[in-house]
Amino acid sequence: MDYEIPEKSAFLELRRGLPLLAAALFVAALLFPMWRIAVDAVQYPQTTLHLELYAYPRIAGDYGEMASLNKYIGFYYPDPVYWQPNYEPHPRAIDVPEWSLGPLAFIAVSACAAFVALAPDTKRLKRGLIAQLVGTAAVFGVMLADIQYRLYQAGHTLDPDAPVMGVDGFTPPLWGSYEVANITSYSRFGVGAYMSMLAVGLLVVAFYFRDSDATARDVARAWLSRVGVGDDEEPDSSPGDEPVGTEDAEAGR
Incomplete structure (x- = not known):
């Protein structure tokens, strides 16, 4: 059976257009940091250090200064094994080879989203939307669990043999603050993570509208109608229906 690309107008439907937009967001997210950390330390009383971690082995910001601080407690940046990062991994750093595969995960979910949007018929489109949402949730769920485990392992x-002895093990959170020795850190999601969340949200909306050919304009009109916008406008009246004015009433006396 020959495959036919859906007509351009079909991509105005939310169930097709949103997966395409999500696919673009997943790829674009690789250009931005996924995780941001702000660090206050007594060694830097006048400034706050910042780190930005990407979906691939790259750390931006004050990573040199942070490496100097972390070595005192024996905490090192991970070694991605298969990808040379923009820093030199310490011999005692934990191996995190899956970090090198991060871009593949984003490209894979992006390609799947685009593939689903190009489904030749409604039946396969709906099946694809279900599989896409479940698969994407599974991929990112596994990634988050793996990241948290690696943070536990590193901490x-x-x-x-670190200079500062007696530091208890710790687990840096993906979101929140923590204190180790005289270093206080604040973890937050980066722009790339928020873009990924938005992309997943678009897939959820596309799944919700899987049985409808509604477009964004249709949804906007339905919402405006529901909230009653325009209900207070008076209908146009014909000249014969106009009420008699005061002057006309007085003339008729």
Whole structure:
């Protein structure tokens, strides 16, 4: 059976257009940091250090200064193994080879979203939307679990030969603050993470409208109608229906 690309007008439907937009967001998210960390330390009383981590082995910001601080407690940036990062991994750093595969995960979910949007008929489109949403949730769920595990591993395998001894193991959170020795850190999501969340949200909306050919304009009109916009406008009246004015009433006396 020959495959036919859906007509351009079909991509105005939310169930087709939103997956395409999500696909673009997943790829664009690779250009921005996924995780941001602000660090206050007594060694830098006049400034706050900042780190930005990407979906691939790259750390931006004050990573040199942070590496100097972390070595005192024996905490090191991970070694991605298969991808040379923009820093030199410490021999005692934990191996995190899956970090090198991060871009592949984003490109894979992006390609799947685009593939679903190009489904030749409604039946396969709806099946694709279900599979896309479940698969994307599984991919990012596994990624988040793996990241949290690696953070636990890094914080509980401190270098025993580090200058500062007796530091208890810790787990840096993906979101929140934590304090180790005289270093206080604040973790937040980066722009890339928010773009990914938005892309997943678009897939959820597309799934919601899987049985409808509604467009964004249709949804906007329905919403405006529901909230009653325009209900207070008076209908046009014909000249014969106009009420008699005061002057006309007085003339008829």
